[in-house]
Amino acid sequence: MRKFDPDRPWDLTTLPTTMAPKGSKPHAPTDDRCFLGAGDVPAAPKLQEAVATIKNWFRASSLNVLAFGTGCGAIELRPLSTSRFDMSRFGISGAPSPRQANVFIISGYLSTKTLKRVIRSYEQMPNPKWVVALGSCTINGGMYWDSYNTIKVLDLYMPVDVYITGCMPRPEALIAGFDYLMQDIKKGEANGWHHYLENLEWYRDNQKKVITDWDLPNYSW
Amino acid sequence: MFDFNHSNLDENGNPGAEIVSRIHDRFGNFPVHVQKPDLIRLNVPQTDIIPLLSWLRTETPFVQLTHLTAIDWLEEDEFELVYLITAPSLCISLMVCIRVNREKAEAESVFNLWLQAETYEQELHEMFGIHFPGSPRQGVPFILEGWQDMPPMRRDFDTVEYCNRTHPERPGREHHDSRIYVGRKFGEKGYLK
Ligand code: SF4
Numbered sequence: 403m404r405k406f407d408p409d410r411p412w413d414l415t416t417l418p419t420t421m422a423p424k425g426s427k428p429h430a431p432t433d434d435r436c437f438l439g440a441g442d443v444p445a446a447p448k449l450q451e452a453v454a455t456i457k458n459w460f461r462a463s464s465l466n467v468l469a470f471g472t473g474c475g476a477i478e479l480r481p482l483s484t485s486r487f488d489m490s491r492f493g494i495s496g497a498p499s500p501r502q503a504n505v506f507i508i509s510g511y512l513s514t515k516t517l518k519r520v521i522r523s524y525e526q527m528p529n530p531k532w533v534v535a536l537g538s539c540t541i542n543g544g545m546y547w548d549s550y551n552t553i554k555v556l557d558l559y560m561p562v563d564v565y566i567t568g569c570m571p572r573p574e575a576l577i578a579g580f581d582y583l584m585q586d587i588k589k590g591e592a593n594g595w596h597h598y599l600e601n602l603e604w605y606r607d608n609q610k611k612v613i614t615d616w617d618l619p620n621y622s623w
Numbered sequence: 624m625f626d627f628n629h630s631n632l633d634e635n636g637n638p639g640a641e642i643v644s645r646i647h648d649r650f651g652n653f654p655v656h657v658q659k660p661d662l663i664r665l666n667v668p669q670t671d672i673i674p675l676l677s678w679l680r681t682e683t684p685f686v687q688l689t690h691l692t693a694i695d696w697l698e699e700d701e702f703e704l705v706y707l708i709t710a711p712s713l714c715i716s717l718m719v720c721i722r723v724n725r726e727k728a729e730a731e732s733v734f735n736l737w738l739q740a741e742t743y744e745q746e747l748h749e750m751f752g753i754h755f756p757g758s759p760r761q762g763v764p765f766i767l768e769g770w771q772d773m774p775p776m777r778r779d780f781d782t783v784e785y786c787n788r789t790h791p792e793r794p795g796r797e798h799h800d801s802r803i804y805v806g807r808k809f810g811e812k813g814y815l816k
Binding site for chain 2: 555558615
């Protein structure tokens, strides 16, 4: 990787854009520049800040929601994305595959069996990515608080950027939630994905406690 | 195959009377309960279930296994298996019920009569722990993954205890017993005060 050159501060290729989880290697040789390694020299702070602000501003208006419904709340995503509430007004659109998405809406209760698929999909999404948790089931178990098969606290298993209360929240509530998410992204505070990579072991421990037949790779690239 | 049709009504206009009398002639006097004109319940001893079902399947219009499920009679220490057998040409269903011991829960498989029974039996094995010897996919996980506790649909499985043990709760959640909460808010009779 090219080191930061103070004489060429406009050279943005030296800025780290994504991180690898601690202690893990990407499965294919990639451009080193994508990963923050020990030898990296950060760009000049002022410039870095300015670039980050611009990037975040762009990111906030390009949200692609993964087509993955887990609970009852998934039914609210249809009116949200189609003519009546039309989320594309806000620069939000749908994406069919985790490789092309950057927002994951956990739309309600999450059974341990689905949790495994959710983790797998979440890790496959490119950074930066955000998680919106919809409904009281994701917050404290909701009406499924005594179900043997659903988790109760979502943020033990994956980082959550925005919680939306309600059972079930209406599309307007979702739009309000997206509004908060966009503000957070613009301020550079929606860093759940960063937190996930830094605390991957803690998340893994929690995940393995409920997924008893664990057969996922160390990290689903 | 003898003919059944809607003209075989008894004096109450009950179209299932014909099949009930045939079953009684052939297999003995099982208790019969007509729940609805088109839904007849038969309580059958466990040993008679395979002869009865194969006779229904091969020689009568009752050719379709609509459902196979179980009921847990914990107090009587028994499982009740319910086979819902339908005659599509007559629009009548028979609920054939047998009782199996709860400790050694085992019943004969009807996989040879209806292939789809395989899935029902797989599910009953997983959810109730009832074993069907000879049925394929017994013990292969169906809905649960990596389940290590007792089958969750048995009534002595303590869901709340299991849930508190496995799924941590967020501190600060309040529980309201709905009967007390609604009573306090809406008065004894459920009207708004
Ligand atoms: S919060 Fe309500 S609507 Fe949403 S998944 Fe849970 S029960 Fe369903």
